[in-house]
Amino acid sequence: MKMDYSLRRRLILWISLPLLLASVITLLIGYFYSWQEIDEIYNAQMVHSAKVLMQLTKEELIEEGAPHFEMDDERIQHEYEAKLGFRIWNNGQLVSFSSSAKDFKDMTAPLGFSSQRINGQKWQVFVLENAQHKMRIEISERYDARYELIIQLMGALIVPGIFFIPAILFIVGVGVRKTLKPMIKISADVDQRNSGDLSPIRSQSLPKEIAPLVVAMNNLFTRLNESFKREREFTDHAAHELRTPLAAMKTQTQVLMKKSAHIKDKSYIEGLENLQDSIDRTTHLVEQLLSLARLQSGDIQKETFNLSVCLDDCLQEYQIIAKNKDITLTKSIASDVWIFANDMAVTILIKNILDNALKYTNQNGSVEVILTSKGRMEINDTGQGLSDRDKKRVFERFVRADKTGQTGSGLGLSIVKWVVDQHDISISLEDNRPHGLKVILEWQLV
Incomplete structure (x- = not known):
């Protein structure tokens, strides 16, 4: 018999697909949400840094009349600082800048946030101006710093998933197999039976979803058993009823053949012989039916x-x-x-x-x-x-x-x-x- 589909595989598939789909959707939502939050946090940090620099520069201007800053020492930089930069103007003159902003000479950014491409790299730039003191602060940050962080966050989610999802699928498979174990036991029980075993299937401790099927099968076995029993009884009784008249017919035929020994009519003799052969065939059939009835009469x-x-x-x-x-x-x-x-x-x-x-x-x-x-x-x-x-x-x-x-x-x-x-x-x-x-x-x- 051709197996159309596997119930176990279908259950595992219907459980696993939503799980995998939910994982992918969660990952995508996490990616977009994390990117938005990272963007907001980094932008807020740039605004804060610009305001701090603006305040420090104003204090320097008030105290000394003109701001003066030393260039930052490149020997004590953090590797991440290469992705950050700032520039400070006063009265239209560049008074200070970070080492990472040395190549920003031709860049002109508008007030607020803007994206600039410098030396083939994308930068996020925030510009803050103070018209009263004629000051301009530029805070810049390379976009790949944000990309690296989002990649690390996604990696922290994906890498455990690579190990956890197969483990979850394995647990789901084991659970489905254990759930279907009663059906497998019933199938094995029925498959191991011989053709004459129509005893009921044990229905104790069965899941309520399977119990109606087992009850229906047991009812079918009972009806089949009763039907076969009636058939065997009929065959047995019919065979017994036929044995006596067949034996009598055979005896009478043998007597006729002995008495007809002097008859020279060949057709008469052939008719008696054919009759005896027919009786022998019928007797053999009756004996076979009786043998079958005796064998099938019980255990x-x-x-x-x-x-x-x-x-x-x-x-x-x-x-x-x-x-x-x-x-x-x-x-x-x-x-x-x-x-x-x-x-x-x-x-x-x-x-x-x-x-x-x-x-x-x-x-x-x-x-x-x-x-x-x-x-x-x-x-x-x-x-x-x-x-x-x-x-x-x-x-x-x-x-x-x-x-x-x-x-x-x-x-x-x-x-x-x-x-x-x-x-x-x-x-x-x-x-x-x-x-x-x-x-x-x-x-x-x-």
Whole structure:
């Protein structure tokens, strides 16, 4: 059966995608919000620095009449200072500037904030003027200082996420697997059952989402079990009712054949023979139905018994049939091969396979039976064999792949398949070279 989709994968996907999407959205919102805040903080700092310089310059102007500042010593600069700068004018003359502002000679910035590109780099510039004292203060800062900070902040968010998100996804996967564990157990329970096990599934300690499904399945099993039980009872009763009249008909036919020994009408004799063959076929069908009904009447009671002895006993019964058909029946049976199974079911299985092998093997053919000490059984015949298509169908009820005209009910191998399923036996059909069929059974030893 084709699996359309995995419920576990779908749950993990529906949980993980919103989580990842929320993480990305949070990261984007954090980026824009952080950039805005950093921009505001740095701009406020530039305004504050400009006001401080303006105040200090005014005090210098009041005390000495003209401001005078020493150039800053480049030897004691912080590496970050290369991204900061200032310039001070008085009466239109540049009276002081930072070492990082030496290349700002041609820059003319308007009052307030503005963006300037100097030597290929983008600077944020703030200009503050005092008309009364004819003073002008310029505070400048490279934009990459802000970029570096936002990158560091985003890195502080992304790097832990690289480790945390897989861990969260793993935890989600484990949680989903544990959540679906009851369904997996139910699936395994049903999958391990044989075809005749319709007992209810245990419904204790199940999630309320799964409980209705289990209850519905148990109700279905109950209805199927009752239906199969009625079918078996009908088959059993019908077969029993047919046995007596069939036996009487066969007896009467045999009596008629004895009394008609002196009759020379060949059509009369052929009619009686055909009637007897029909009665034999019907009797065989009834016996097969009874065997199937007995096997399916209840739980299979298993016990440890010797498969070697069981197989040898069955072969003793079929030696006469093989001799009457001029078929060579040989055996190679390892001693003391013990299995845990139902002896009646195993006997029916072996007899059905032997019956088919002898039935479809031509006169002067051979049937070989092998049982190894490892529990491998082979029944090889030299009949016409089966096509690959027929090998897949012969285990179905009332399916017959015979083209030789032999009589049969089409139930023999379906009974074999039922016994095999009940005992977890491996069965396979192969070609027996140069012609014929090889039935291979792998038994579980004890």
